[in-house]
């Protein structure tokens with residue numbers, strides 16, 4: 001996605017090393033290193049065994065940390081087996097990476113899968129600057145405290161020189177954690193000292209998209225066959241669109257219910273709006289994701305059974321993954337963009353939806369206040385995703401909004417996204433990381 005493209009662009013500018021999992025699950029042991037040079041970038045990737053993939057990636061990363069960091073302690077599954085696998089795989093990555101590093105390198109580690117990397121690299125003698133960016137939310141410290149060994153895990157963040165979060169709220173919650181559970185000090189906003197006297201900096205660096213590229217791609221996409229087919233299939237009806245991995249953090253059952261409420265509360269729109277939900281299956285081996293899939297299939301069937309006409313299906317629910325070249329065209333056709341996660345680090349779809357709109361006739365974004373993107377995109381119709389009636393009414397408002405207001409709201413957000421794009425994001429993080 002956008003993140004990989006942005007990091008690739010950063011490495012193309014300066015040259016550098018891309019390090020991570022190879023994407024391969026092998027029958028034997030983890031650790032086979034693959035090295036490759038391409039386009040001025042060196043790629044070094046490591047295979048994972050079946051067991052490490054199950055316990056480290058599907059296990060501790062996606063069944064313990066993911067729900068916890070999305071405020072879902074109720075779904076967080078903890079076991080010492082998966083926690084040990086998490087530490088073991090991080091140690092393996094550090095051991096493979098350390099010999100590849102030069103003293104003048106700067107290292108940028110991404111996301112909750114790799115929290116212990118800095119500490120492990122330091123133990124192996126690595127001296128260069130180390131930065132970390134958390135793509136997902138940082139929850140309240142009392143929730144983090146529910147995790148066994150949380151002190152050991154989160155103390156690992158203090159070995160980085162800079163820790164980045166998506167929003168100021170995430171940063172504030174991290175500072176609270178350091179004060180209240182880490183027994184550290186906030187010297188000033190963004191400058192912290194741990195109980196052991198180690199200083200680190202922390203900041204908010206909201207990730208973004210390649211705004212210019214998405215806008216151009218969307219304008220060109222109207223000529224694409226898939227986009228033309230979607231436009232023709234609407235038979236003049238308006239389109240509402242949602243694009244989310246099939247993940248419980250995205251608030252999909254609540255959104256489906258809100259759409260059903262919209263049909264009941266605003267019958268003047270019956271037959272006039274089609275809701276397309278693109279929801280590619282994600283982490284399909286994890287049981288909570290399987291339950292969610294079953295629930296959504298039932299809900300979509302129920303809504304369509306109750307409201308469909310021979311020539312109109314209210315909900316089109318699609319589990320396929322689409323390339324950006326098509327998605328941007330779909331966004332541009334839509335009158336309403338539905339982005340209503342219960343929690344989301346940023347949500348790039350919200351930004352892509354805005355960038356893809358036709359300036360002469362832009363659609364309206366209905367956006368959850370619990371998405372990081374809501375801090376910047378505050379000219380969207382902001383909703384509480386748990387307030388089903390409120391979301392239903394926002395959909396009606398979006399349908400009825402006059403063109404002048406749609407343009408004004410869109411222009412404000414697009415102007416912001418043009419300057420605050422993905423290049424600005426990585427440059428600001430890397431500049432802060434380079435500062436002594």
Ligand SMILES: O=P(O)(O)OC[C@H]1O[C@H](O[C@H]2O[C@H](CO)[C@@H](O)[C@H](O)[C@H]2O)[C@H](O)[C@@H](O)[C@@H]1O
Nearest residue numbers: 003111135136207245282283344345346347348
């Ligand atoms: O590929 P998966 O492990 O199944 O996970 C999908 C992605 O999830 C995370 O996304 C987060 O990063 C986005 C960009 O910063 C942000 O907008 C979103 O709110 C987060 O959920 C993860 O960072 C990605 O690496 C994964 O590909």
Ligand SMILES: O=c1ccn([C@@H]2O[C@H](COP(=O)(O)OP(=O)(O)O)[C@@H](O)[C@H]2O)c(=O)[nH]1
Nearest residue numbers: 001002245280320321322323324347348349
């Ligand atoms: O069928 C799809 C569905 C999603 N995406 C992309 O996946 C990313 C999702 O990022 P987001 O921050 O919204 O959420 P995440 O999935 O990372 O939690 C966005 O760039 C989407 O355009 C895609 O390319 N094809």
